[in-house]
Amino acid sequence: MVAKLELRNVRKSFDDKVVLRDVDLSVGQHDVICLIGSSGSGKSTMLKAINLLVSIDEGEILLDGVDITASSVNPNQVRESMGIVFQAFNLFPHMKVLDNITLSPRKVHDIAREEAEERARDLLDRFGLGDKVDEYPDRLSGGEQQRVAVIRALATEPDLMLFDEVTSALDPELVAEVLNVIRGLKDQGMTMLIATHEMGFARDVADRVCFLDQGRILEQGPPKEIFSAPSEARTQQFLQRIIDAGRL
Amino acid sequence: MTEPVEERVRGPRLLGPPRNRPAREEGARGALIAVISTLAFMATAIWVILTSDAWPAVQRQFFNPEKIVDAFPAIARGFWLDIKLFLLAEVLILIISLLIAMARSLRGPAFFPIRALAITFIDLIRGVPIILLILLLGFGVPALQLPGVPRSAIFWGLTALITSYSAYTAEVYRAGIESVHESQRMSARSLGLTQIQALRYVIVPQAIRNVIPALLNGFVSLQKDVALVFVLGIREGVREADIFAARTFNYSGYVTATFLFLLVSVPVARFTDWYTDRDRRRKQAVSN
Numbered sequence: 001m002v003a004k005l006e007l008r009n010v011r012k013s014f015d016d017k018v019v020l021r022d023v024d025l026s027v028g029q030h031d032v033i034c035l036i037g038s039s040g041s042g043k044s045t046m047l048k049a050i051n052l053l054v055s056i057d058e059g060e061i062l063l064d065g066v067d068i069t070a071s072s073v074n075p076n077q078v079r080e081s082m083g084i085v086f087q088a089f090n091l092f093p094h095m096k097v098l099d100n101i102t103l104s105p106r107k108v109h110d111i112a113r114e115e116a117e118e119r120a121r122d123l124l125d126r127f128g129l130g131d132k133v134d135e136y137p138d139r140l141s142g143g144e145q146q147r148v149a150v151i152r153a154l155a156t157e158p159d160l161m162l163f164d165e166v167t168s169a170l171d172p173e174l175v176a177e178v179l180n181v182i183r184g185l186k187d188q189g190m191t192m193l194i195a196t197h198e199m200g201f202a203r204d205v206a207d208r209v210c211f212l213d214q215g216r217i218l219e220q221g222p223p224k225e226i227f228s229a230p231s232e233a234r235t236q237q238f239l240q241r242i243i244d245a246g247r248l
Numbered sequence: 249m250t251e252p253v254e255e256r257v258r259g260p261r262l263l264g265p266p267r268n269r270p271a272r273e274e275g276a277r278g279a280l281i282a283v284i285s286t287l288a289f290m291a292t293a294i295w296v297i298l299t300s301d302a303w304p305a306v307q308r309q310f311f312n313p314e315k316i317v318d319a320f321p322a323i324a325r326g327f328w329l330d331i332k333l334f335l336l337a338e339v340l341i342l343i344i345s346l347l348i349a350m351a352r353s354l355r356g357p358a359f360f361p362i363r364a365l366a367i368t369f370i371d372l373i374r375g376v377p378i379i380l381l382i383l384l385l386g387f388g389v390p391a392l393q394l395p396g397v398p399r400s401a402i403f404w405g406l407t408a409l410i411t412s413y414s415a416y417t418a419e420v421y422r423a424g425i426e427s428v429h430e431s432q433r434m435s436a437r438s439l440g441l442t443q444i445q446a447l448r449y450v451i452v453p454q455a456i457r458n459v460i461p462a463l464l465n466g467f468v469s470l471q472k473d474v475a476l477v478f479v480l481g482i483r484e485g486v487r488e489a490d491i492f493a494a495r496t497f498n499y500s501g502y503v504t505a506t507f508l509f510l511l512v513s514v515p516v517a518r519f520t521d522w523y524t525d526r527d528r529r530r531k532q533a534v535s536n
Contacts (some may be wrong), residue, residue, distance in 0.1 A: 048434075051438050053434055053437060053438060075437075076437075076440050076441070076442055077440075079437070079438055079439065079440040080440040083438075084435075084438045086431065086434075086435060088431055090431045090432060090434070090435035092432065092435075092436075092449075092450050092454075093454065094453050094454050094457070103439065103441070103449060103450075104439035104440055104441065107441060107445055107449065108439065108440040108441055108445070109440075152439070153438075153439070156439065156440065
């Protein structure tokens, strides 16, 4: 069976700083993969490369077996089947919550306004944000904004979701509401790639955890293995620092 | 909000005398002092001018009531043409310059020709004095007598104004576009929007909000610069004042025209300040 997503020998550098070196990764249908590692280890760049927001220097990225980095591929089409949520929410501040969510369905997917709005309201209801339809983003809490950002990414009905440290900018008490949304998506069988610093969450939700170090996937395996018996010294050091900080 | 923003920003007063007077009372007192000192200053200035030896001559040549009444109808009619030209030009400038700024903001090798064209246009036009552009187009093009090309001085005068101001205004818009954080463009693109859709629905609406004061500034500037088309012989306000001066050897017509221009530009300038101020306060309220 063809993997949902596959990275082969992906390399990327910004000027002379290498941020991804020879990354190989295979993500099966319905897999939930967590990417862990310190800041600057390449997690974020990897997700942006998959969404084609960052172009790679070498290697291939295959989505459903098709190389999406080929020059013949229209990046807008690739992005239509993929959702990404960022650390800083990035909601559009001049649009109401409803318009934030319906923009892409209407303009990219040519769905009629009424239908797009109905679906958006359903999603908002489902995630407990039904009363925020007509609010502007700056009237919402960080957790609410981030949930809206997730809904916005879901509104185009993607079959792959990418999460780039989506709880890192949140106040601690708001983290859980966002993580619960992601847990809900796992239950529905969404394929997900999640860069996160929330180790407890990664242990719970991930089918596989990848530890990135200096642009390389140094180690990967089931969470139990990685968190209790990591084989690489760098992974042990990283996890030790997390434990010392009381975050695991 | 219950307390004024300023109060909260300052926080506890550690230095200086304790504040024992409410802020509002202090504000009223300040306003009173401002009014009194302004009146005193103006009264002195007017007294100095009116009692000077040169005043009778100045009044006769510049502020002659009879001449003003005499000159007014023609100048007002001409000024009305200025206003119409200004409004028409402004609308077109706002649209054309936005398109140029958007063209300039497109990324990627495929859009290179469009980008290059926009940059060339902006560089060239901004490098030419506006009066020279008016002369070139206003006298030059009609002289070619090309079939199907309009020969009206108004048409070419307007075209020159629009061309010149579009180049400047495009740069204002571009500054606005660049002031919108990169992450907005990225998240728009991640939703599958094309570059142009991202600009149109996400970037530009935010950009415009950021540059409204600068655009209003351009309004004031253009509202005066429309008068430059008088060099083409168009009988707008300044031209009419000029004709009056040539006929009567009296400059009260110029003063009449000056007054009419001020009547429009001062309120716009005040509005710009008021808007900028309100915008700043609103942003402060949000970030608090």
